[in-house]
């Protein structure tokens with residue numbers, strides 16, 4: 176385990192950002208867990224670099240917590256292996272793995288002070304008193320809690336209590352910190368603030384963090400990479416940008432960006448674009464170049480923030496603005512497309528330039544923002 180103040184090697188995490196790592200790498204290989212007939216996690220595999228912030232994102236019941244609990248050691252996989260650094264921990268008891276945890280419930284000892292709570296893991300490990308005082312002081316300072324050491328948990332706000340829980344996980348510099356919905360009990364403003372703080376601490380210390388959430392925005396803001404989980408499977412494991420701009424399945428496009436979907440068929444590939452004829456309007460749409468043959472039935476996917484209203488005779492289809500809702504900096508509009516089954520397209524446009532209800536508009540998108548999925552994928 177790396178100790179405070181010890182120089183550590185420089186590494187490059189996914190995304191190319193150099194960091195000084197105190198965290199270790201983690202490898203999950205073909206891990207499976209069933210409960211009777213329910214396959215909670217199905218052959219999950221991932222390689223996580225030292226110093227990387229990885230989030231498990233998915234709807235309720237998709238297998239996020241079960242995967243985290245198998246890494247923690249609280250739940251034994253039916254098969255597969257889990258390695259921390261170069262140590263196989265698959266069958267080790269949780270306390271022998273030495274990992275750090277932060278849960279939604281802060282689980283602080285109410286009768287102990289903040290200092291005693293944070294010191295607890297070091298006390299358990301028999302660290303000398305002076306060393307404990309020094310490390311607890313340093314850790315509280317990192318989390319902006321200097322001066323709070325003498326308080327009891329009940330004398331702190333929810334956000335401060337969660338920071339104490341984070342300090343307790345940080346204080347013995349575990350090779351990996353596991354966080355299960357740690358901000359779930361806090362209001363939005365505090366959650367936003369703590370997201371930034373946790374990310375800053377993680378980067379500064381080069382921690383390896385595995386974070387569970389069902390909040391897409393939280394995952395996009397905090398993560399180097401996100402594993403999108405669905406029915407026990409990892410649907411895609413990628414950077415936030417790749418997931419948002421290059422989703423590999425309609426599920427990921429919808430889960431991360433609430434994408435608009437339109438059915439169509441590939442007409443041809445030009446140098447830069449794949450041209451699609453839309454089923455509904457019969458009009459043509461340019462998508463970025465995909466490796467799909469002419470005639471392939473496809474689902475066209477575009478995020479609401481990546482399509483624009485234009486003059487009614489321009490764009491790849493026309494329609495009537497059915498709703499236009501002002502939401503601060505944005506207007507969310509619903510446009511009922513002409514013809515066929517008259518799909519409703521959702522647009523997000525900067526407030527002040529938004530279309531108004533009843534207006535006839537064309538719809539356009541930059542080809543690079545248009546993703547195509549062969550229809551057999553379930554789109």
Ligand SMILES: Nc1ncnc2c1ncn2[C@@H]1O[C@H](COP(=O)(O)OP(=O)(O)OP(=O)(O)O)[C@@H](O)[C@H]1O
Nearest residue numbers: 210213215233234235236237238239240241242389
């Ligand atoms: N101890 C258990 N016994 C039986 N089934 C379980 C058990 N734990 C989890 N499951 C099932 O395994 C599946 C995955 O559950 P898991 O808790 O990992 O999902 P999750 O994505 O973390 O959901 P949530 O966001 O609601 O916590 C679900 O169908 C769940 O009902």
